[in-house]
Each structure stands twice: as C-alpha cells, then as structure tokens.
Amino acid sequence: MLNYYSIGDSPNSPAPAFTTEIQFGDKVTWVKSRHVVKFGGDPARVRINMNNVSNTRGTFAFQDRWTNHPVGDVLLGLLNSTSRSYGQQMTYLRNQSVGAFLSDYWKVSRSLTLNLGLRYEFTSPAREKYGRMANFIPGPNLIALSNPHNIEGLDGLLQSTGLAARTASASDLGLPAPLVRSDYNNFAPRLGFAWRPGESSRLVVRGGYGIFYYGITLLPVRSRLMGAFPMVVSQTHTASPTASTW
DSSP states (O other), X not given: OTTSOOOSSOTTOXXXXXXXEEEOOEEEEEEETTEEEEEEEOOEEEEEEEEOOSSSSOEEEOXXXXXXXXXXXXXXXXXXXXXXXXXXXXXXXXXXXXXXXXXXXXEOSSSEEEEEEEEEEEEOOOEETTOOOEEEETTTTEEEESOGGGSTTHHHHHHHHXXXXXXXXXXXXXXXXXXXOOOXXXXXXXXEEEEOGGGOSSOOEEEEEEOOOOOOOHHHHIIIIISSTTTEEEEEEEOOTTSOOO
C-alpha cells in the first residue's frame, strides 16, 4: 500500500537456491641457484540451482486512486495495478574456470631481486544445464534460443505473442550453446622488484605491475539470459480510475 508497509509474504517466495563450488589447486616449487621457480594451477566448477522466477506470488498495488486513501482502496478491494511472473521454475547454471601460473623469484644481486611471472585465466561462459537460455541478437534482429526443444510450451507461447518468426536456435545463428563466445586471451603478466640502494640495511624500494582478470558475475547472467522470455513471462495489469467498477 502507498505509504504503508507491505502486507503478506515476499512475492519472490519460495526461493530455493543450492550452490556448489568445487575447487582444486596445486603448486610446485623448484629452487635452482639464484632462482626460485613456482608453477601450478587451480581449476574450479560452479553449480547454482536456483528459483528462476521472481514475483511468483504476484504483487497487488493499492494506491489512493479510488477513495483518496490506500486503506480505503484495500477495504473496497479496488486495486491500482497487479503484476506477476510465471514460467520455468528452476535454472541449473553451470560454469567452469581454470588458472595456471609460472613465476620466477630471481636474485639478480645482493641488492636486487626480481619477481617475473605469467598467469593464464580461462572462464567458460555460464550455461544452463538443459539449454534454457535466450538472448537478443541485434544483427539479425532475432531472439536466439540455446535449446528450443527443452523450453516447455514454446510453440504455443511464440504463436500467442506473434514472435515465432523472430526466434531462432543458437546453432542456426552460428552461436555456441551459452549464447556468448569464449575468450581465450586472458594472459596476465606480472613484474615486481625489491631493491636496496647502496646495499642499505634500512631502506628497501619495492614496486610491481600486473594484469588481473576477474571471473563472471553469475547471478546477472542467470537472471538476464535464463530468467527472461520465453522461459519467464511477466504480466502487468493497471486499472483505469476513470472506469466504473460497479
């Protein structure tokens, strides 16, 4: 209600979510003369099984359009607007990543030590286990569907909305199943140094440079590619205050 707390449970309830992250890492150190070489890797896999539809219970908005007071509208059962979302209830998001690195701590002299390294990161685009994903492709002006065969009631929904001619499968458009192409160019060089001017025991100058990559923020991908039309359909109805209700 306008200017009042909401009544009832959250429109997004129930919202079950199950997240599993599997990580593995290993590192090898090799000491040779003035060099300390380290190399290793750390693959990971993320699984998120989560409620796909928000506002499943529906939202009922009582303003002050009918009686000039929201409580009066509630008592008379006169709504200003309603909204709800329905569709595929669960998404099964999957994502893999792997990182590998090589570094060398090189003691050039008694006063200078260099840290040289290179890391490679690869994160696969998030995908839905059953291919229930959609994305708008501007070039052909089409909605790309990862796997149309696994979207329940798709044919009837496309016919009723008039979008049958505006959709195509990912394979027909030359796109991968996640609808996003992989990036294989995430090389991250690292450079650091520690220097003691004049072999001083009181002053050490340190510096470094590196390129770092961050993984995919999965929840926005889930909500926008897996929680949109045609997997989820949103409805909104707004009443006209000038229309008669009797």
